[in-house]
Amino acid sequence: MANSITQLVSLTCTEEPLHSEIHEAMLCPLSGQVEPMRLQLYAQHVNSYGIFKRIPRKPVARYFRTADDAEIERAYWTTEMVKAYETAIKGNTPVAGPRVRVTTYGKVVICFLLIALAFLIYTAYAKGLIGGSDAAAVSML
Structure with a gap:
């Protein structure tokens, strides 16, 4: 270890x-x-x-x-x-x-970073910080 x-x-x-x-x-x-x-x-x-x-x-x-x-x-x-x-x-x-x-470890780290980035973008879109008025409709789903 x-x-x-x-x-x-x-x-x-x-x-x-x-x-x-x-x-x-x-x-x-x-x-x-x-x-x-x-x-x-x-x-x-x-x-x-x-x-x-x-x-x-x-x-x-x-x-x-x-x-x-x-x-x-x-x-x-x-x-x-x-x-x-x-x-x-x-x-x-x-x-x-x-x-x-x-390396395999590098691929796992990059994958987690991409998932975190996607989560941040989705959160910003759902709160209406980006995307305009359509974001409210997505957050109700």
């Missing part, structure tokens, strides 16, 4: 692996030596307040050193890594799938 309440008031991001490629001879910024590196592309799913789920068009990328699977932060990428990333992105963009999807 607490997890569902937390999900309603926060943004959550999940990542789905899309593409992986290994570059055999690339300079590792962690060790300063030429090592095999793995480029992993992910599709990022952003869940906004439990109502909407959004998938960006551009995948998220991460480099890992294959020896110990240590992640290399984007700030430390070399120009060789950036060029390999740009080449990999060209073949894997845009990410397949819906761009914005309304």
Whole structure:
């Protein structure tokens, strides 16, 4: 129960692996030596307040050193890594799938909001605030 309440008031991001490629001879910024590196592309799913789920068009990328699977932060990428990333992105963009999807919880919330709006409009019409003299005839029914 607490997890569902937390999900309603926060943004959550999940990542789905899309593409992986290994570059055999690339300079590792962690060790300063030429090592095999793995480029992993992910599709990022952003869940906004439990109502909407959004998938960006551009995948998220991460480099890992294959020896110990240590992640290399984007700030430390070399120009060789950036060029390999740009080449990999060209073949894997845009990410397949819906761009914005309304979750089941979101559909329920929108349904209740529409019912409340319809009730307010009907109440205003029945009291004669909108619709003129025909509203009195409707309220007698």
